[in-house]
Amino acid sequence: MSILVTGGARSGKSGFAEKLMSSLTDQAFYVATGQAFDDEMKERIALHQHQRLASGYAWETLEEPYDLPDLLKRLSGEKAVLVDCLTLWLSNVLLAMEGFADRQELIESEITRLEDSVSSFQGNLILVTNEVGDGIVPEYALGRLYRDLAGRMNALLARQCEQVFLVTAGIPIELKSREYRL
DSSP states (O other), X not given: OEEEEEESTTSSHHHHHHHHHHHHOSEEEEEEXXXXXXXXXXXXXXHHHHHHHHHTOEEEEEEOSSXXXXXXXXXXXXXXXXXXXXXXXXXXXXXXXXXXXXXXXXXXXXXXHHXXXXXXXXXXXXXXXXXXXXXXXXXXXXXXXXXXXXXXXXXXXXXXXXXXXXXXXXXXXXXXXXXXXO
């Protein structure tokens, strides 16, 4: 079963996703996509690592900032997998392709690869992502491109997942079962 968990920054997405995974299985891979480029991010990563360790759950942490689609293909059929987070992965890919004339097309291709990996994944998969389109329109072109790519990525993956949760103020709401269909 594939599940997408989305929401704003510090909304409780990661904690909810971790608790949800622990209710599904007794061990899982935790795929971390963040990179520690500064002290503040190092502290965030250390806090997340400490919280996972303190939970007592059998997480096996893997770090994959770029080739998430391939990693998911390799892990399919293995233990359950929680990915935290897709928007950090997207940011990593976007910045790695800076200067490429066809950057948007290359990134969209990576998003399609990710969608294919999710749709063919065998086992429990939980994907954590940020809902970045609820705020103001970014002032800079790079910010607008990121927002647009993240929105499309989230919509594509939501279609592939059996459940989609929105977490706001620490309260998860399952959306897919409430979807209005025309």
